Amino acid sequence: MNDAPEIDELVPPDRTLMGPGPSDVHPRVLRSMATPLVGYLDDYCVEVMNDVQDGLRYLFQTDNEHTFAVSGTGSAAMETAFGNLVEPGETVLVPDNGYFGARMGEIAERAGGEVVTVEAPWGEPLDPADVEAAFDEHSPTVFGFVHGETSTGVRQTSVSDLTGIAHENDAYVVADTVASLGGVEFHTDEWDVDAVYSGSQKCLSAPPGASPITFNERAVEKVRTREEPVRSWYLDFEGVWEYWGEERNYHHTGPISTLYALREALRLVSEEGLEGTWDRHERVAGALKEGVEAMGIGLNVADEHWLPTLNPVRVPDGVDDGEVIDRLIEDHGIEIVGGLGALDGEVFRVGCMGHSARPANVTQFMAAFGSVLADGGADVDPEAGAGAAASALDPK
Amino acid sequence: MNDAPEIDELVPPDRTLMGPGPSDVHPRVLRSMATPLVGYLDDYCVEVMNDVQDGLRYLFQTDNEHTFAVSGTGSAAMETAFGNLVEPGETVLVPDNGYFGARMGEIAERAGGEVVTVEAPWGEPLDPADVEAAFDEHSPTVFGFVHGETSTGVRQTSVSDLTGIAHENDAYVVADTVASLGGVEFHTDEWDVDAVYSGSQKCLSAPPGASPITFNERAVEKVRTREEPVRSWYLDFEGVWEYWGEERNYHHTGPISTLYALREALRLVSEEGLEGTWDRHERVAGALKEGVEAMGIGLNVADEHWLPTLNPVRVPDGVDDGEVIDRLIEDHGIEIVGGLGALDGEVFRVGCMGHSARPANVTQFMAAFGSVLADGGADVDPEAGAGAAASALDPK
Incomplete structure (x- = not known):
């Protein structure tokens, strides 16, 4: 037998978190994490999930039915968006003006996509004219952009212009709002964005581990008519929706305590x-x-x-x-x-x-x-x- | 603007959890979840990760360097094992005597594997003779088995026999110990299992969301010599090891509070x-x-x-x-x-x-x-x- 290690009491140093996330977690959210668990199919857990979905629809400013929390941190939500929307051989347009636009490209490639970029200097947003030119040149099926780039601190304005260009070209638009949702204005429905995701540990003051995402009907229709299964089982929309949709069937075990935390964070947003x-x-x-x-x-x-x-x-x-x-x-x-x-x-x-x-x-x-x-x-x-x-x- | 929903105070009913997980969470683990966060690259977070890795090596009874917690629930760990070890076109042998053996097959298929099964009735373990026959018939590259089948309550004994058969055939062995690790004997190194994963919300009395996994050198070598990238970016071993290995570089944001909880759960195991x-x-x-x-x-x-x-x-x-x-x-x-x-x-x-x-x-x-x-x-x-x-x- 290998010996047991000595592990001391957990005593983190005091921190004031002014980096790119996690932020300081609200005391009410911390307390919610210490709440005893119920089973992940318990009626009360279903109520918690309903509350999370209502809170997320408000946060995203959407009526999208398909709104839920991915059981992982922000990058898992990014992969849920691109991994489900992108089919092998499709062209995917992503920005090259920041770290997370590049990550979109890496994930789209793993999904089998052909990645092309629209350029802008780091520290500047995308220019709609450049996006239009990239559509003319590459005819992408999926276009991703970053609403708040964590790596540069740039806010992409003119979102409606971007979605307008994409939709004229019959493409699907994915927005990364990991560093912006809840902190600055975002209107999923009004701006006509097909899929939007975020994280819990930034503007929501919750710990990382359950990440907001929403798909509109158009996006869901694309996912449902895929020819090949999604390459990740864990992040497969159809499977995950078995759990978050009306059926509430088991797909994988949800991160219950982290859902408690996300619920409390959304409750705080709703109150404020x-x-x-x-x-x-x-x-x-x-x-x-x-x-x-x-x-x-x-x-x-x-x-x-x-x-x-x-x-x-x-x-x-x-x-x-x-x-x-x-x-x-x-x-x-x-x-x-x-x-x-x-x-x-x-x-x-x-x-x-x-x-x-x-x-x-x-x-x-x-x-x-x-x-x-x-x-x-x-x-x-x-x-x-x-x-x-x-x-x-x-x-x- | 859509209206804010009304969300009530979080007040779950009292539950005694005697299902297949989550189990009742230990009060010390609950309390650890309410601890304020540090950043995921903070020196203290690195110490927490070191403690988690030491505790997991003890739990797995292994000296494997590549031992860490996947940022998701048990099925994410399952996908980390099969998604990294299986390359497109490889034959993967899984059991058909329970729900989670079947899930191994679904995940291996998404990874591009050709799945074949070894049969046993639900309620019985695999017979090594049948495993040997399946090897003779199919020559699989990867063989998965379930040590404790949550769907049937069956414990797979004769693990060394199974790994012996696989290794004589130059195959790699993956063990699912989601419902067994920490509850019943398991010896990763002594039994020569190439990759083993588990969950946090069963025998470890922690909430779901950070899942133990270990790979031996032989398995790591196979992953590192893949011809195609792993299909999931979030669960890609090489990327995740950037964070958990010596570099401690950013790959994705770790679920800090859930790592606190896992650390406290492993501390309890080490004490007992x-x-x-x-x-x-x-x-x-x-x-x-x-x-x-x-x-x-x-x-x-x-x-x-x-x-x-x-x-x-x-x-x-x-x-x-x-x-x-x-x-x-x-x-x-x-x-x-x-x-x-x-x-x-x-x-x-x-x-x-x-x-x-x-x-x-x-x-x-x-x-x-x-x-x-x-x-x-x-x-x-x-x-x-x-x-x-x-x-x-x-x-x-």
């Missing part, structure tokens, strides 16, 4: 109201933006594409970004992260999502960030940053 | 010791078995293949199984389930796993079960059942 949560994110992240700008540091995104939930703060000259990130977490318990891909070393990524989109988090962050930057040799005035943020947050 | 937990399952489930037999009702499995964690209790003559199941949950808050497939209507499936493998659960179950059966018209003596179980549990 979506307009309320959108306003809060804009106001609180707006204070962060003003604080950063008052220190003479800009965001690496144009104002009209600013994504309040994920702020790409430029690394000031002469500053070692890794050192700043380390000092923030080691000395202040604050998590932020660096840039990815083309923005590596160029930006800090500062999240302001869900329960982390609170005045207390922003004032704590601004004080620590200014002090660490000044210590790190940046030519900034920490007091100006903290002062501007505090002033913007002042309710008077 | 594996032999201790195996003994407890045998003793407590043994009392349940004696109680049932004292009422003149048998288990639908031979003693030498009895799986203490999942007891297929025969439905007595003249009894409506669905009515008994409904009365147990409605009047007593106790969850058990009916038979599946060939055993539908023939057996009740009564779990006795993890934190549900406690004397209190068995005495509560025996009292309620006997009373409901007698009310339902069965010719049984409830007092004999409760008495026999209590006597078997008496520590004197």
Whole structure:
């Protein structure tokens, strides 16, 4: 027999989560996770699932029947969207202006798709004219775009223009809203998006592990008329819908505690109201933006594409970004992260999502960030940053 | 704008979970889920992952480096095993004596495999002679078997014989231990199994959502020399190992709270010791078995293949199984389930796993079960059942 390991009591350090997710989890959501379980086919579990579906339809602003939570984290939802909608040999158009557009391509390829890209610089959104040109050139069947790019902090506006182009070309549109849903405006039905997915650990202040997704009838019809089965059994829409649809039959065991958490998170959104949560994110992240700008540091995104939930703060000259990130977490318990891909070393990524989109988090962050930057040799005035943020947050 | 739904406070009914999982979750595990999160690349999260891997190696009785938790429920672990090991065109041998053997086949087919079966009646294990004959006939590359069949309550013994046959034929062996690992003896290395997976919500008393898996070097070598990429991106071994291996690089966001829970569950196993937990399952489930037999009702499995964690209790003559199941949950808050497939209507499936493998659960179950059966018209003596179980549990 191998020996038993020694495992100590679970005592995580205090953290203030201002990175790209997870966000701070709301105390009511944490408490819901400690609730004893019922079976995954228990009548009460079915009620929990109904509540989750009602809450998600509100969150997505959709009447889509086929709205549910994937039993995995955000990338599992991404694979559920592309893995079901894409059939082998179909052309799939994805953006190349961020990390998660590239991931869409990897997943579509595994599904057997032929991937083509529409280009834009990292730090800018897609231009509808370029999307139109890509449709003319490649005639894709499925088009994916990222509403809030976690890797760049860019918000894709003109969503209706994009879906209009796709639908004129008889294509299906998938939107990634992992870093945006619940934090900024999104209207699934009004904007006519065929499939939309998200995560639980960003704007919803819940732990990762159950990920929102919705398909409209047009998308479901495409999935149901596939010639080949979906390549993943676990993420197969038809199978999963056996559990989430009217039948409530066993497909796989649902992540019950995580569904409790998602339900409580959606209950919080419903209580605050979506307009309320959108306003809060804009106001609180707006204070962060003003604080950063008052220190003479800009965001690496144009104002009209600013994504309040994920702020790409430029690394000031002469500053070692890794050192700043380390000092923030080691000395202040604050998590932020660096840039990815083309923005590596160029930006800090500062999240302001869900329960982390609170005045207390922003004032704590601004004080620590200014002090660490000044210590790190940046030519900034920490007091100006903290002062501007505090002033913007002042309710008077 | 669509209106916000009304969602009430989360107040599940009291349940005693004696079905095929989830089991009752240990209070320490529940509490761990309410612990505030750290980021998924935080140094502390890496420590949590290290502890989980140490605990899983002990649980699996293996020195395999490639031991980790899949970010999904048990079927996601099943797909991780077959989806990575099976390449298109390879022949995959699976059992046809239970529901989960059939699922192995469905998943292997999605991976591009050609599926063949080795037969045994539902309620009996595979006979090594039949496995040998199937190898001779089909020359499979991958052979899957179920160590503890949740659908039948049968324990596959002679595991070393099975792996011996497979390895003589240069095939790879995958074991499903979802309903057995931690509850009954299993020795990954000693029995020479190439890949083994399990679930968290059965013998480990944790919520579903992070599922144990281990691959030996031989299996990893096969995965690494694949000609085609794995068809699921989310469950791709190489990608997932970027996160769980030495690099600890981002692949997808790990289900942090569920990893906390799994860690606490493994800590409990390490404290009790594996032999201790195996003994407890045998003793407590043994009392349940004696109680049932004292009422003149048998288990639908031979003693030498009895799986203490999942007891297929025969439905007595003249009894409506669905009515008994409904009365147990409605009047007593106790969850058990009916038979599946060939055993539908023939057996009740009564779990006795993890934190549900406690004397209190068995005495509560025996009292309620006997009373409901007698009310339902069965010719049984409830007092004999409760008495026999209590006597078997008496520590004197």
